[in-house]
Amino acid sequence: MDEALLRGLTPSVLTVLVRRGADFAAAEDAVQDALVEALRVWPADPPHDPKGWLVTVAWRKFLDATRSDAARRRREERAEEEPGPGPAPAVDDTLQLYFLCAHPSLTPSSAVALTLRAVGGLTTRQIAQAYLVPEATMAQRISRAKRTVSGVRFDQPGDVATVLRVLYLVFNEGYSGDVDLAAEAIRLTRRLAAAIDHPEVRGLLALMLLHHARRDGRRGPDGALVPLAEQDRSRWDTALIAEGVAVLQAALARDRLGEYQAQAAVAALHADAPTAEETDWVQIVEWYDELVRLTDSPVVRLNRAVAVGEADGPRAGLAALAALDPSLPRHTAAAAYLHERDGDPATAARLYAEAARKASNLAEQDYLTRQAARLNARLRHGPGSP
């Protein structure tokens, strides 16, 4: 069964129900029920008209739930009067769904969960597995998110920036499960790019494509992290790189630079270099200067310092690093790298070990510990050893 097809239909089925007058929360539940039923029934009995099937089943689920709700309400003494269905939304419905699910009143984790379910068409169980929490917890997170946005009118224009942040989170948090969240984020960003003409949406899509293209090269056969400079570039996906570069160039041509376009430009320069040595670090530093101007983010300044170390030598990189808060994530790791390049393996080994203790994930910790061990072995056995 084509699960991607099923997931792709979700937002339009949901908007059909909303257009027929169902409120968002109830419609979303009904579509989720229909989805779960489709996953059960379709493999043995695929429908001729998948969308028609989903609309029919979802609408029936909605009516069933509404009837049992109504029966419950009749048992109560004074039922509150339900508001009538609002006017049919005139603007693009899928876009409105993105806005609603990434509404600024939601916490990031709630917005991510709701987006994956209502726009992405994933089941609660799949989302729970992807984020390693119990299904009941994820179900609560989603229903709470729906309560939070229950007062938001479906036809209100939303904020593209919050939608992009949610999609970026889905892409960048490398959790794993049956669902490939990175691929899912790309699918949802493609769809968003089709629904709205916005250079930053294209910038984010380009950024995702360019990083996704390098995915196979990021891990060695044993699962260990391989740093960019040591990656086997023949394992990069050239078709994805070409697409990412094309999407980015079209976005940049609009002359409305934003942080995602600038980040994608850095990624494009890496993807474009046939070897690590041929990387255009001078241009990368220039893009980081743009990013500092756009975001003033300390993490960007840290990345800039590393790029300066490549463009102008490790001393220049260390000087740039010295101006930054040493408690920044990866500050110690960057210092270790630059000290080794500067010909000081003893300091580098000490800093790599310290960076390993501060790492926030196991893959980086393993990588940094290995770096420290490599330098310590060299220091013990003299410069001739590997």
Place this chain on the structure above:
Amino acid sequence: MAKYLLLKHYRGAPAAVNDVPMDQWTPEEISAHIRYMQEFAARLEKTGEFVDGQALAPEGTWVRYDGEGRPPVTDGPFAETKDLIAGWMVIDVDSYDRALELAGELSAAPGAGGKPIHEWLELRPFMAEPPTITD
């Protein structure tokens, strides 16, 4: 989105403010304490932040490999072990600040005299997956 472990210690944590051993409490105080813990977990389930919670028996066994073909060696429990974990709760929250807030609430569980224990809890972040975009 980050997972944290809230560790509760039998021994090894700094002394609580309301530091009266549980066997000196009244039965009602014990019930109130247990109810508080259950309600705390239930509330976290409702907010979609609960992952897991377990209590551990105070006494355990030390085990180690003893060579090919031999059964593992066991030892203990050691009465002098300084650090003794009583139980844990795993939460999945949006921020470190939220984790602190929840740990603070859990530490306010009522003890002797119905007053908050002000117990020290250990908050440990989980190792996450590495992010995709780092350059």
